[in-house]
Amino acid sequence: MRPASHWNPERAAEIIAEHAGRQGALxxxxxxxxxxxxxVDEAAEPMxxxxxxxxxxxxxxxVTFYHDFRHAPAGRHVLKLCRAEACQAAGADPLADHAQARxxxxxxxxxxxxxxxxxxxxxxxxxxxAPAAMLNGRVVGRLDSARLEALxxxxxx
Amino acid sequence: xxxxxxxxxDAGALAVGAEEVAASFATAAKRSSLAIDIVxxxxxxxxxxxxxxxxxxxxxxxxxxxxxxxxxxxxxxxxVTDGAHPLRLGPTEDIPWLNRQTRLTFARCGVVDLRSVADxxxxxxxAGLTRALSLGPEAIIEEVxxxxxxxxxxxxxPTGIKWRTVAQAQGAQKYIVCNADEGDSGTFADRMIMExxxxxxxxxxxxxxxxxxxxxxxxxxxxxYPHAVAAMEAACAAARRDSALGHGIAGSPYDFxxxxxxxxxxxxxxxxxxxxxxxxxxxxxxxxxxxxxAHKGLFGQPTVINNVLSFxxxxxxxxxxxxxxxxxxxxxxxxxxxxxxxxxxxxxxLFETAFGITLxxxxxxxxxxxxxxxxxxxxxxxGPLGAYFPRALFDTPFDYEAFAARDGLIGHGGIVVFDDxxxxxxxxxxxxxxxxxxSCGKCTPCRIGSTRGVExxxxxxxxxxxxxxxxxxxxLCNTMKFGSLCALGGFTPYPVLSALTHFPExxxxxxxxQAAE
Numbered sequence: 001m002r003p004a005s006h007w008n009p010e011r012a013a014e015i016i017a018e019h020a021g022r023q024g025a026l027x028x029x030x031x032x033x034x035x036x037x038x039x040v041d042e043a044a045e046p047m048x049x050x051x052x053x054x055x056x057x058x059x060x061x062x063v064t065f066y067h068d069f070r071h072a073p074a075g076r077h078v079l080k081l082c083r084a085e086a087c088q089a090a091g092a093d094p095l096a097d098h099a100q101a102r103x104x105x106x107x108x109x110x111x112x113x114x115x116x117x118x119x120x121x122x123x124x125x126x127x128x129x130a131p132a133a134m135l136n137g138r139v140v141g142r143l144d145s146a147r148l149e150a151l152x153x154x155x156x157x
Numbered sequence: 158x159x160x161x162x163x164x165x166x167d168a169g170a171l172a173v174g175a176e177e178v179a180a181s182f183a184t185a186a187k188r189s190s191l192a193i194d195i196v197x198x199x200x201x202x203x204x205x206x207x208x209x210x211x212x213x214x215x216x217x218x219x220x221x222x223x224x225x226x227x228x229x230x231x232x233x234x235x236x237v238t239d240g241a242h243p244l245r246l247g248p249t250e251d252i253p254w255l256n257r258q259t260r261l262t263f264a265r266c267g268v269v270d271l272r273s274v275a276d277x278x279x280x281x282x283x284a285g286l287t288r289a290l291s292l293g294p295e296a297i298i299e300e301v302x303x304x305x306x307x308x309x310x311x312x313x314x315p316t317g318i319k320w321r322t323v324a325q326a327q328g329a330q331k332y333i334v335c336n337a338d339e340g341d342s343g344t345f346a347d348r349m350i351m352e353x354x355x356x357x358x359x360x361x362x363x364x365x366x367x368x369x370x371x372x373x374x375x376x377x378x379x380x381x382y383p384h385a386v387a388a389m390e391a392a393c394a395a396a397r398r399d400s401a402l403g404h405g406i407a408g409s410p411y412d413f414x415x416x417x418x419x420x421x422x423x424x425x426x427x428x429x430x431x432x433x434x435x436x437x438x439x440x441x442x443x444x445x446x447x448x449x450x451a452h453k454g455l456f457g458q459p460t461v462i463n464n465v466l467s468f469x470x471x472x473x474x475x476x477x478x479x480x481x482x483x484x485x486x487x488x489x490x491x492x493x494x495x496x497x498x499x500x501x502x503x504x505x506x507l508f509e510t511a512f513g514i515t516l517x518x519x520x521x522x523x524x525x526x527x528x529x530x531x532x533x534x535x536x537x538x539x540g541p542l543g544a545y546f547p548r549a550l551f552d553t554p555f556d557y558e559a560f561a562a563r564d565g566l567i568g569h570g571g572i573v574v575f576d577d578x579x580x581x582x583x584x585x586x587x588x589x590x591x592x593x594x595x596s597c598g599k600c601t602p603c604r605i606g607s608t609r610g611v612e613x614x615x616x617x618x619x620x621x622x623x624x625x626x627x628x629x630x631x632x633l634c635n636t637m638k639f640g641s642l643c644a645l646g647g648f649t650p651y652p653v654l655s656a657l658t659h660f661p662e663x664x665x666x667x668x669x670x671q672a673a674e
Contacts (some may be wrong), residue, residue, distance in 0.1 A: 123169070
């Protein structure tokens with residue numbers, strides 16, 4: 001499901017060269033790396049630091065600051081469940097409990113079979129059709145147990 | 158002539174099946190050899206009716222909704238035979254929920270083909286820019302000042318003053334930055350306008366650029382909004398092709414272009430200085446002010462940074478005049494506010510109206526109470542940093558000062574409705590927990606106070622030393638309020654203290670704090 005391919009330093013070097021000349025290049029660059037490989041490999045950090053003429057610590061600091069950047073590949077599917085107030089008001093908490101119980105893993109981790117990574121998200125802007133979820137980038141509103149079951153089944157296929 | 162059918166591509170509509178409905182219309186039309194032209198628009202914001210589909214008729218657009226893919230054939234049949242349909246809502250503009258609104262900023266949202274500059278112009282787009290170009294920079298700023306427009310991101314700072322400061326500042330390069338990091342739960346107006354009328358935002362930013370002498374703009378959109386990112390990128394490309402962006406805008410001597418930047422899942426980047434750090438490629442930590450971004454903003458240069466809705470409200474001010482806009486509203490809150498009704502609400506969606514409407518009217522009349530059918534117990538206004546209000550405060554008018562007077566804030570205009578099953582101690586705990594997750598770590602009260610806050614509220618919930626711990630939470634809230642650099646640590650006390658003040662019974666204590674009123 002994910003566009004990820006195996007870590008490849010040559011491909012990474014190309015991506016870095018593509019973005020290095022931009023003003024404030026680091027975030028677009030990290031997004032591009034993650035888009036290509038599914039995560040930001042630690043080996044990318046010194047390469048980026050070198051290209052942008054900043055320290056490796058600065059790159060690492062940015063990678064770890066933002067929730068989006070992964071340090072390891074995700075599962076084959078990524079299911080994000082909104083945990084923010086509007087979805088809470090519409091009954092998101094029991095749904096999150098259900099998803100965790102069904103997959104047997106806590107929020108923020110990947111199922112042991114590598115099928116799905118379950119993640120919290122704090123607002124998808126779908127607050128008038130709450131509770132909301134996102135499966136591999138596809139938005140789902142008016143989530144209830146039946147729709148969640150369908151999403152989990154899809155993610156475990 | 159083919160039948161024009163309008164189907165939203167708004168994420169909120171897609172989340173409930175708009176794409177499948179669009180496909181079903183194409184299939185059903187093909188099967189009955191009916192020539193149809195499907196136009197993708199934004200959402201009108203009547204989300205309980207989504208997917209809502211509109212059809213062009215000689216008498217105006219007729220709406221149907223909420224539709225499922227199975228309804229397409231029936232709807233087309235009813236149109237051909239002029240027959241009835243159970244999901245027919247009548248002329249869109251006559252739907253009372255829409256009819257009651259004053260749509261200035263959102264006038265075109267859900268109406269126009271969102272990727273067509275020509276369609277945008279046909280609906281009055283770029284009339285504001287044309288007038289702004291004829292006025293020149295100084296008169297533009299005067300017009301914005303006269304309109305009374307205040308920052309719609311939450312702080313309510315007069316937009317014209319911000320622009321004037323940047324216009325007067327010296328810098329080799331000036332920037333226009335649009336804060337589209339709409340992280341507050343219960344808000345989606347920025348997303349809707351970007352997905353429904355992105356050119357209005359581009360037009361507003363362009364007017365700001367002309368006023369201040371900026372030539373480069375950034376729209377910083379959160380990564381949780383992939384559809385808005387795609388819509389903005391497409392709209393920027395369309396505007397460039399139409400010479401509405403780039404070198405010599407609309408034949409004028411002004412140059413201006415916009416780049417879309419995508420966030421990476423940090424709530425704190427909605428704070429303006431942290432957003433600037435993020436565009437610069439750094440950790441999204443908050444900067445101390447002064448210097449103001451207007452003096453030393455992006456890359457150390459003079460920068461206008463405004464919210465999506467602030468920029469999107471500018472074109473109509475120039476199209477219709479400052480006085481027209483200023484005549485709406487109350488007190489020092491002029492114009493209209495796109496209010497978002499969300500959570501456990503029967504009629505959720507976007508309701509744009511003049512300032513001054515009461516909270517009770519919004520929740521009970523317009524929102525229609527809860528979706529669950531149970532009584533409304535609390536509403537949170539203004540996102541995760543906004544106060545929880547009980548029914549007793551439902552007479553509060555929607556106005557910056559009126560909410561502040563009751564220890565609340567209108568923020569970005571989001572209202573989240575909760576029914577009587579809500580546990581307010583849990584909500585107060587969540588406010589602290591969210592602050593702990595999202596704190597940038599720069600200030601101690603926010604970074605550590607939020608974690609101590611979770612622990613202390615947990616003790617209260619468990620019944621340990623209630624009174625002492627309640628005093629401790631209050632004390633901690635004061636430290637966070639006055640000791641934090643930005644609104645994350647500074648405003649987290651709003652939901653916590655309002656929950657304690659108005660719903661003490663949920664903390665297992667007799668009412669002990671002085672109520673706000």
